[in-house]
Amino acid sequence: MEIKQVTVIGSGLMGSGIAQVIATAGINVNLFDSFPEALDKGKSGIEKSLARLVKAGRMKSDDLSKVMGRIKFYREMEESLAGSELVIEAVPEIPELKEEVFNSVEKFANPDAILATNTSNIRITEIASKLKTPERLVGMHFFNPPAMMKLVEVIKGEKSSESNFQEVFNFSKKIGKEPIKVCKDTAGFVVNRISAPESLYFILLLENKVDSPEAIDSFARSQALPMGPYELMDYVGIDTVLHSLEYYNKTLSSAYGKTTIPQKMVSEKRLGIKTGEGFYKWKEGKAQVPSASPSTKVELLDVFCLEINEATKLIEEGVASPEDIEKGFSLGMNRPFGPVSVAKGLSNKEVKDKLIQLHEKYGADVFKPAKSIDEGRMKEAMDGRLKAKTEAKAITAEGEQLLNVKRTGKVARIELNNGRNNLLNMKVLDQLNNVIDQLWNDREVFVVVISGNGNLFSAGAELTQFIPDSMEFIEYSRKGERIFRKLSEIPKIVIAEMKGYVLGGGFELSLNCDIRVSHSECVIGFPETTIGLLPGWSGSQKLAKLIGMSRASYLILTGERFTGDLAKEYGIVSRIYSKNELQERTMEFATELSEKVSPIAAALSKKLIYKGSEVPADVGLEMESIAMGTIYGTKDFMEGISAFVQKRKPEYKFQ
Ligand SMILES: NC(=O)c1ccc[n+]([C@@H]2O[C@H](COP(=O)([O-])OP(=O)(O)OC[C@H]3O[C@@H](n4cnc5c(N)ncnc54)[C@H](O)[C@@H]3O)[C@@H](O)[C@H]2O)c1
Numbered sequence: 279m280e281i282k283q284v285t286v287i288g289s290g291l292m293g294s295g296i297a298q299v300i301a302t303a304g305i306n307v308n309l310f311d312s313f314p315e316a317l318d319k320g321k322s323g324i325e326k327s328l329a330r331l332v333k334a335g336r337m338k339s340d341d342l343s344k345v346m347g348r349i350k351f352y353r354e355m356e357e358s359l360a361g362s363e364l365v366i367e368a369v370p371e372i373p374e375l376k377e378e379v380f381n382s383v384e385k386f387a388n389p390d391a392i393l394a395t396n397t398s399n400i401r402i403t404e405i406a407s408k409l410k411t412p413e414r415l416v417g418m419h420f421f422n423p424p425a426m427m428k429l430v431e432v433i434k435g436e437k438s439s440e441s442n443f444q445e446v447f448n449f450s451k452k453i454g455k456e457p458i459k460v461c462k463d464t465a466g467f468v469v470n471r472i473s474a475p476e477s478l479y480f481i482l483l484l485e486n487k488v489d490s491p492e493a494i495d496s497f498a499r500s501q502a503l504p505m506g507p508y509e510l511m512d513y514v515g516i517d518t519v520l521h522s523l524e525y526y527n528k529t530l531s532s533a534y535g536k537t538t539i540p541q542k543m544v545s546e547k548r549l550g551i552k553t554g555e556g557f558y559k560w561k562e563g564k565a566q567v568p569s570a571s572p573s574t575k576v577e578l579l580d581v582f583c584l585e586i587n588e589a590t591k592l593i594e595e596g597v598a599s600p601e602d603i604e605k606g607f608s609l610g611m612n613r614p615f616g617p618v619s620v621a622k623g624l625s626n627k628e629v630k631d632k633l634i635q636l637h638e639k640y641g642a643d644v645f646k647p648a649k650s651i652d653e654g655r656m657k658e659a660m661d662g663r664l665k666a667k668t669e670a671k672a673i674t675a676e677g678e679q680l681l682n683v684k685r686t687g688k689v690a691r692i693e694l695n696n697g698r699n700n701l702l703n704m705k706v707l708d709q710l711n712n713v714i715d716q717l718w719n720d721r722e723v724f725v726v727v728i729s730g731n732g733n734l735f736s737a738g739a740e741l742t743q744f745i746p747d748s749m750e751f752i753e754y755s756r757k758g759e760r761i762f763r764k765l766s767e768i769p770k771i772v773i774a775e776m777k778g779y780v781l782g783g784g785f786e787l788s789l790n791c792d793i794r795v796s797h798s799e800c801v802i803g804f805p806e807t808t809i810g811l812l813p814g815w816s817g818s819q820k821l822a823k824l825i826g827m828s829r830a831s832y833l834i835l836t837g838e839r840f841t842g843d844l845a846k847e848y849g850i851v852s853r854i855y856s857k858n859e860l861q862e863r864t865m866e867f868a869t870e871l872s873e874k875v876s877p878i879a880a881a882l883s884k885k886l887i888y889k890g891s892e893v894p895a896d897v898g899l900e901m902e903s904i905a906m907g908t909i910y911g912t913k914d915f916m917e918g919i920s921a922f923v924q925k926r927k928p929e930y931k932f933q
Contacts, residue, residue: 281449285310285362285387287355287379289320292396293368295424298324301348302337302425303453308350310358317351324349327425356386363388364449366418368396371521376400377408384410392442394418399470399525402435403463412437413927416446417460419467421610429609431467433460439927440687440869448862456609458602461686465529466522468598469610472588472617474526474534475644476581477519480507481537482640489573491557497572504612508557509565512550516543533642582620583632586656589617590648593659600662618660626656680706682731683713688724688872689865690717699737700730702783704754711761718768721932724872724880725771727864728791734778736787738805739815758783758815762790766888769881771871775864776800776842776851786815789824792884794850795864797857800842802850808837823891825849876914877932 282305286297289311297307297320311317328345331337337345352358359365365387369375376395383393393415395405406412417433430450434443443459450457460467466474483494495506511519520540527535543549543556550556551563558565589603598606600618607616621629630647637645650659682693692713694700717723730736739758745751765772765787774788776796781803788794796802804813804821812818813834822830825848833840845851855863871880882905890898909915913933921928 279445281363283362284364284366285358287367288369289317291422292420292424294320294323296366296368296420297349298327299424300453301345306348308352308358308362310352310355314353317353321351355382359387362391364392364394366394366396371398373400376405380409392445394446396420399466399522401463401465402433402438406435406437413439414442416442418446428456429606430455430457431460431606432457433463433467435463439873441873444866444869458598458606460598462595462597464597465526468592468603468606471592472585472607475584475588478534478642479584481539482642484539485537489575490570492568492570493573494576495567496570497576500572501578509567512556512558512565515552516540516549516556520544531644533644579632580636583629584645585617586621586629587633587648587651590650590656590659594648594650600660621656621660626651626654629656681709681713687869688722689727689868690723691727693729693731694736695731700734701740702736703740707758707761714764714768723770724877725868727773727775727868729775735776735780736784737779738782738784755814762787762815765790771880773864773868775860777860782806783815786813786817789820790816793852795853795855796842796845796851797860798841798843798854799857801839802845803839804834805837807835873927876918876930878909878912878914882909
């Protein structure tokens with residue numbers, strides 16, 4: 279889907295910045311605000327910001343008017359929504375206000391429009407719970423100022439549809455941002471959640487009279503931070519800090535509800551820069567920080583350990599990958615590194631001891647070591663091994679990891695991961711067998727994608743492994759065939775994503791999948807006869823069934839390699855995608871199938887197609903009638919029909 283027009287709701291600090299970013303990327307934006315003066319302020323804010331970019335030589339002066347020409351300003355929500363494919367809400371962080379806004383958006387927006395919220399902290403699931411179409415809503419968290427900050431956190435609420443999640447992710451890239459995927463909804467998402475214990479720590483330092491704000495800020499500046507933590511809180515607004523603490527108290531831990539200082543400051547209207555006084559007095563946009571020597575009572579390690587601890591919890595909970603946490607936190611905090619790389623330079627014991635010490639001193643349970651740190655598995659969490667275990671708990675292969683398995687929504691992706699050529703051998707077959715068995719009973723997975731790590735699918739079987747005699751070779755051959763056959767029997771749609779080389783055993787593996795997709799230049803073939811072998815693991819049988827005897831004999835007897843394009847012409851491959859977009863498009867396709875096709879209907883159809891072709895026609899037709907009767911009694915059949923009648927997306931449960 280190409281997003282050609284976006285509506286942004288709320289033309290404040292964030293909304294106007296977001297509109298500017300989108301228009302700069304060449305996309306039309308409608309900016310709506312219910313307050314005319316806010317709309318005027320938003321417009322002049324964008325003009326000033328663009329003028330600054332022109333002055334700094336980062337934009338041509340001709341482009342300024344082009345960008346402004348793409349932004350239309352609206353005082354009526356209904357008009358602003360007409361024709362937009364994406365709606366981004368950026369009104370103040372008040373749940374009731376966001377609810378009211380989305381109620382109207384649902385009334386007036388295009389029914390297919392994707393809805394996004396720029397909330398800083400509120401769980402997407404919570405906002406979506408007030409919507410009639412919660413699956414449409416995705417989190418799209420920009421950072422301030424949007425024109426400068428590269429990061430966008432794209433958040434999947436519990437009900438967000440996989441396709442909208444992916445669309446918002448792709449769109450964020452298209453407008454020049456570096457998005458990260460927040461796959462599980464949590465208060466504060468990645469950056470704000472990792473910063474939360476740290477904010478609490480700095481407040482507790484004052485509550486426990488450890489040192490003065492100016493001494494601690496002086497320490498922070500001595501460590502090359504641009505701003506100390508108290509100056510930063512004054513800048514953000516003490517009311518905003520307090521709102522966040524209250525929300526985290528409700529959603530994450532009661533430790534966030536035990537402070538007194540921010541409450542007192544708010545009641546005294548000492549909100550920071552916006553009221554002229556917070557921790558410091560503010561004059562002409564500058565904090566009047568009394569000079570002080572750097573505190574000796576705090577250590578940088580305290581802060582680092584709190585960040586590592588919260589990042590570990592996010593990995594354990596499956597919120598985001600270590601790579602995305604590292605990228606997100608460093609981009610979001612404007613730092614050269616994030617908690618994952620800091621953790622690599624520290625020992626598990628160092629981090630654990632420090633966290634125990636902080637917990638004992640300040641009594642906040644959020645400072646307690648995360649489970650993996652407590653159990654000495656911090657490194658495992660940080661380098662992604664823990665993720666593989668928890669994320670794919672039922673589907674990860676045992677032992678040496680020759681397959682990568684990743685779950686996204688209802689789609690499981692298996693990648694062969696055996697050296698540069700992803701060769702198939704006994705160990706890979708055993709692991710594939712194990713993964714298929716575990717996926718078999720996983721009712722949360724509807725579609726499986728098989729591909730290779732790196733640039734190719736698989737260059738074939740490993741020919742150098744030692745197999746002592748013919749009898750053993752028969753068993754090896756039988757074993758591969760039985761394991762591959764399971765792919766055509768498993769009650770899921772299995773897609774082969776064919777790329778680079780798909781030769782010999784690799785081609786045989788793909789032939790056992792239900793659907794094959796590829797790129798034009800992919801190199802496919804059965805070279806076996808040219809090295810004195812023949813296509814095993816079902817190759818000699820499957821290809822002829824698929825494309826007919828004449829073409830199959832030619833390809834097997836000549837050993838000729840052929841392209842993805844020819845494979846498409848022969849009907850081996852159903853879809854050709856561009857090489858650069860192959861994985862992205864395949865995963866989108868898999869996601870689409872996982873959302874629209876009933877998994878039971880797919881499972882029974884597979885049986886009828888494959889088994890039906892092996893039995894006499896009247897037996898096959900009888901099987902079909904029985905399958906029809908079976909499906910009639912399922913809840914998913916009822917769901918499919920109701921969704922069709924109600925013109926909504928079905929929510930299949932595999933029941
Ligand atoms: N300020 C930040 O640093 C920052 C960073 C990331 C995310 N956010 C989030 O972005 C959202 C907006 O924050 P902001 O800082 O831009 O706030 P803001 O107060 O600067 O802007 C909000 C705008 O919404 C408008 N508005 C209020 N009610 C409205 C309604 N019913 N319909 C249309 N417009 C309405 C206001 O007139 C105002 O122009 C919040 O959810 C905030 O948490 C803020």
